[in-house]
Amino acid sequence: MSQYDVHRGDNPRTLFLLWIVLAATMVLLVGLGWRQLIASSKYEEVEKRQTERRILMPGPRGNIYDRKGNLLVGNRAHYSAVVYLDDLRPEFRQEYSEIIRAERAALRAAYEATPEKERPKKLPLPNYSELQWVARENVIQRYVDEINRITGRDDTLATNRIIRHFNEQLLLPLPLVEDLKEDQYARLVEQVPVDSPIKVHTGAVRYYPHHSVAAHLLGYVQWDDPDLDDLPSGGIKTFFFKKQIGKTGLERSFDELLSGTTGTEIWRVDPLGFQDSRLEMMAPVQGDDLITSIDLDLQRTAEIALGDRKGAAIAVDVKTGEVLAMASHPAYDLNDLSPFIPRNTFDAINEQGAWLNRAAQLSYPPGSTFKILTTIAGMRAGTIQPDVRHQCQGVHRVGNRIFRCHARHGHGEVDTATAIAASCNVYYYQEGLRMGIDAISAEAERFGLHQQTGIELPFETRRLVVPGRSWKREHIGAGWVPGDTANTAIGQGFLLVTPLQMATFMASVARGETRTQPTLLALSAEEAQRVDHGGEPIGLDQLQWEQLWEGMEQTVGPNGTGRLVQVDGLRIAGKTGTADFRAHGQSVNLAWFIGCAPVEDPQIAVAVMVEGSTAADRFHGGSTAGPVAKDLFLEFIEQYPERAGFSGVR
Amino acid sequence: MGVKVFLKASFTEFQAPALVASSYLDDLEGFWARRMHSKRELEIAGQEIARAKSYYQFNAQRVDTLEAEVRRLEAILDLPSRREYRYEVARVIRRDLSAWWQHLILRKGRDYGIPEGAAVVFAGGVVGRVVEVNAFTSRVELISSPNFRMAAQFEGDPRPVVYEGLPQSGFGDPVGRVSDAAQDLVATTQEPLQLVSTHLGGTFPAGLAIGRVSWLEPGSSGIFQTGEVILDRDLLSLHEVAVLIPLNSQQSDNNVP
Numbered sequence: 007m008s009q010y011d012v013h014r015g016d017n018p019r020t021l022f023l024l025w026i027v028l029a030a031t032m033v034l035l036v037g038l039g040w041r042q043l044i045a046s047s048k049y050e051e052v053e054k055r056q057t058e059r060r061i062l063m064p065g066p067r068g069n070i071y072d073r074k075g076n077l078l079v080g081n082r083a084h085y086s087a088v089v090y091l092d093d094l095r096p097e098f099r100q101e102y103s104e105i106i107r108a109e110r111a112a113l114r115a116a117y118e119a120t121p122e123k124e125r126p127k128k129l130p131l132p133n134y135s136e137l138q139w140v141a142r143e144n145v146i147q148r149y150v151d152e153i154n155r156i157t158g159r160d161d162t163l164a165t166n167r168i169i170r171h172f173n174e175q176l177l178l179p180l181p182l183v184e185d186l187k188e189d190q191y192a193r194l195v196e197q198v199p200v201d202s203p204i205k206v207h208t209g210a211v212r213y214y215p216h217h218s219v220a221a222h223l224l225g226y227v228q229w230d231d232p233d234l235d236d237l238p239s240g241g242i243k244t245f246f247f248k249k250q251i252g253k254t255g256l257e258r259s260f261d262e263l264l265s266g267t268t269g270t271e272i273w274r275v276d277p278l279g280f281q282d283s284r285l286e287m288m289a290p291v292q293g294d295d296l297i298t299s300i301d302l303d304l305q306r307t308a309e310i311a312l313g314d315r316k317g318a319a320i321a322v323d324v325k326t327g328e329v330l331a332m333a334s335h336p337a338y339d340l341n342d343l344s345p346f347i348p349r350n351t352f353d354a355i356n357e358q359g360a361w362l363n364r365a366a367q368l369s370y371p372p373g374s375t376f377k378i379l380t381t382i383a384g385m386r387a388g389t390i391q392p393d394v395r396h397q398c399q400g401v402h403r404v405g406n407r408i409f410r411c412h413a414r415h416g417h418g419e420v421d422t423a424t425a426i427a428a429s430c431n432v433y434y435y436q437e438g439l440r441m442g443i444d445a446i447s448a449e450a451e452r453f454g455l456h457q458q459t460g461i462e463l464p465f466e467t468r469r470l471v472v473p474g475r476s477w478k479r480e481h482i483g484a485g486w487v488p489g490d491t492a493n494t495a496i497g498q499g500f501l502l503v504t505p506l507q508m509a510t511f512m513a514s515v516a517r518g519e520t521r522t523q524p525t526l527l528a529l530s531a532e533e534a535q536r537v538d539h540g541g542e543p544i545g546l547d548q549l550q551w552e553q554l555w556e557g558m559e560q561t562v563g564p565n566g567t568g569r570l571v572q573v574d575g576l577r578i579a580g581k582t583g584t585a586d587f588r589a590h591g592q593s594v595n596l597a598w599f600i601g602c603a604p605v606e607d608p609q610i611a612v613a614v615m616v617e618g619s620t621a622a623d624r625f626h627g628g629s630t631a632g633p634v635a636k637d638l639f640l641e642f643i644e645q646y647p648e649r650a651g652f653s654g655v656r
Numbered sequence: 657m658g659v660k661v662f663l664k665a666s667f668t669e670f671q672a673p674a675l676v677a678s679s680y681l682d683d684l685e686g687f688w689a690r691r692m693h694s695k696r697e698l699e700i701a702g703q704e705i706a707r708a709k710s711y712y713q714f715n716a717q718r719v720d721t722l723e724a725e726v727r728r729l730e731a732i733l734d735l736p737s738r739r740e741y742r743y744e745v746a747r748v749i750r751r752d753l754s755a756w757w758q759h760l761i762l763r764k765g766r767d768y769g770i771p772e773g774a775a776v777v778f779a780g781g782v783v784g785r786v787v788e789v790n791a792f793t794s795r796v797e798l799i800s801s802p803n804f805r806m807a808a809q810f811e812g813d814p815r816p817v818v819y820e821g822l823p824q825s826g827f828g829d830p831v832g833r834v835s836d837a838a839q840d841l842v843a844t845t846q847e848p849l850q851l852v853s854t855h856l857g858g859t860f861p862a863g864l865a866i867g868r869v870s871w872l873e874p875g876s877s878g879i880f881q882t883g884e885v886i887l888d889r890d891l892l893s894l895h896e897v898a899v900l901i902p903l904n905s906q907q908s909d910n911n912v913p
Binding site: 063065066081083188189191192193195196197199200201206208209210266269287289290291292 | 773802803804805806807815816818820835836838839854856857858859874876877878879880
């Protein structure tokens with residue numbers, strides 16, 4: 007045995023060690039290869055999830071125009087002062103260290119001031135987490151104070167808002183002051199240094215150039231979270247700016263069309279979650295525009311004519327069903343609801359009962375305007391013959407009840423045309439009883455008065471009542487009595503319709519058909535030719551037709567109930583109505599007028615309903631609703647002289 | 657921080673007499689250069705000056721007449737007369753122009769009551785804003801400087817927009833950028849839009865020319881437009897400017913950038 011071990015390559019122990027090393031190396035190489043080649047995509051995804059963040063920026067909404075291209079709803083600049091928290095990190099750190107130093111000194115002083123026996127063993131430690139928030143709040147509030155100094159405002163930022171922003175929206179700018187006025191925005195632009203962390207941010211919010219005009223029709227928007235379901239998978243944490251969604255009116259019905267395409271930014275972030283560099287960007291795109299059937303001039307006229315009274319006024323194109331105007335009062339300035347609805351504004355609108363669109367969201371008894379339908383029903387049932395006449399003494403007894411005519415001393419002998427023109431109740435009590443409720447309700451259903459019109463507006467009321475025997479049994483739990491028929495024949499009783507339905511009913515009668523499909527979309531010339539309202543011809547013979555129109559034209563004649571609607575040179579046919587209605591626990595008057603013009607070839611149909619606010623309001627169809635309709639006809643002549651038969655007159 | 661500011665101020669004040677002296681020497685050089693001209697040349701130049709003088713006198717008279725008319729109308733309408741600024745004409749003694757900053761040094765400072773943040777204008781419109789005032793000089797940030805930003809509006813359109821300077825290439829006219837322009841504005845090379853100042857920001861009077869915008873394109877917001885503003889080419893070769901000093905000191909803000 008030599009003094010030294012001789013190293014031999016075939017030493018079993020060395021070979022064993024060698025194999026172990028080789029095996030371990032193989033395991034490492036295979037593991038590395040597996041991770042690099044096979045599992046790499048998984049690690050890429052994990053890395054992506056950890057280091058990338060997505061920001062969604064909703065696109066601005068499209069504009070809404072009237073049929074002539076006037077802007078009804080657009081977007082205006084919404085100015086705010088924001089700060090990116092990433093830019094404030096050095097200041098947060100400095101403020102934090104100063105606060106910690108001061109807190110430690112204060113704790114030490116308190117500790118040393120405590121008698122030795124009462125002292126805890128160790129010097130108490132500051133609450134680091136709480137002080138961190140204090141530091142952040144101090145820094146942010148300093149910038150808010152700077153903005154207040156420049157703009158003259160007095161804003162503060164709540165601590166919980168800062169905390170929430172840190173925890174949920176770290177990558178997004180923190181709004182310090184919102185809804186800046188133009189001069190405040192301009193002052194900030196000029197007086198805040200370009201390299202300041204304060205950025206003046208310009209966003210878009212809805213803008214209504216005509217304020218309260220067509221408020222219910224256009225609707226308003228509210229802020230909501232964007233839909234995250236359509237995002238590509240990958241698990242990247244997503245931050246988003248809130249988007250505006252249509253809450254009511256056309257804004258809601260055409261929300262998909264008007265909503266812009268959401269823009270996306272992908273950011274690489276540092277381990278603390280602050281932004282590092284932008285990897286991708288896709289700019290948001292504005293939504294599509296909407297061209298409505300509304301004529302701004304007619305709409306304005308309807309709004310002005312309604313004035314401060316409660317009610318609705320609708321104008322419909324007889325041929326196409328395009329709604330030219332739809333006003334509902336009381337209304338509200340849509341700009342007051344943008345960008346946010348202040349609590350006091352909400353309450354004020356609520357107090358006025360102005361949230362609902364009276365044209366389509368509330369139903370009312372149609373009063374005597376329904377007599378047109380009763381007439382058609384009687385003519386089709388064969389009870390109203392051309393020579394039928396009734397004696398009106400001002401009252402009519404049905405069973406034990408006395409039913410009155412609005413003419414206290416009666417109309418005397420009246421034929422069908424006179425009954426329409428003078429709105430004789432007694433004539434219709436008698437004719438209603440002769441034809442029976444089944445004929446009346448069947449005719450009303452034929453005209454679709456029991457159904458929603460299907461107009462492109464949300465929340466059209468379903469509370470539409472065309473009463474009949476089964477309806478009363480089902481809803482009231484009582485049998486039908488002749489008095490119910492008498493009431494229904496004059497448009498009272500259980501009947502409930504919307505002003506929009508009455509406008510489409512008038513348009514249908516004007517065309518000699520039973521249905522009109524109203525639309526708020528402007529139709530092209532080709533589309534207008536192809537309109538199918540889906541009804542059928544009314545089915546009156548020539549003589550019946552002439553009697554009906556004679557009555558409606560006489561209504562707007564010198565002796566008719568709608569004489570205040572007369573317009574020189576324009577033949578108007580229509581029907582007035584005055585109904586009783588219970589609202590807010592008291593009985594109020596409803597004034598109605600429905601009509602169309604020109605009689606030779608009707609182009610426009612209108613329905614006006616004015617609602618009394620108190621029992622003391624004495625409204626009448628002819629004197630209250632009639633003048634509103636007259637203004638609409640006059641504006642129609644002004645805007646469409648050829649269609650009104652006034653070509654060459656101007 | 658304080659040491660840095662002190663050193664900077666000391667250096668500026670130390671350097672200022674040299675700059676002022678150099679500008680006076682320039683003026684003197686100009687004077688002697690003109691003395692070298694022949695009598696005939698001087699006569700022609702004198703005639704030109706006389707013509708220019710009478711033209712300016714005529715304009716001054718017209719301005720006086722218009723001011724009198726404005727005062728008369730104000731009196732009729734019972735409006736208070738508001739003279740918001742006084743003018744201090746100052747000589748440019750140095751131009752500090754690079755891609756990243758663009759400054760002018762004026763030969764007037766605290767000695768003439770020039771405040772920080774005051775608007776600086778010339779015949780072609782806005783020049784910039786006073787950002788530093790020393791004893792005998794002041795520094796003006798030019799509107800072409802990337803550190804300059806102001807509120808503006810398009811001529812005839814009351815909606816405010818943002819004007820910002822840009823890093824300059826050194827070739828061609830100086831340029832800036834306008835942003836937050838409304839969608840309905842259209843600018844073309846044939847029909848450029850004129851960008852003017854607005855009084856909303858509180859620094860500049862309304863209606864001073866800033867530049868021309870010959871194109872606008874949708875910005876990253878998807879709704880507001882941005883575009884390039886072509887500034888006056890004389891901006892970088894000015895010899896004399898006017899500083900607008902607010903008469904109401906409350907209107908001047910000392911904390912401007």
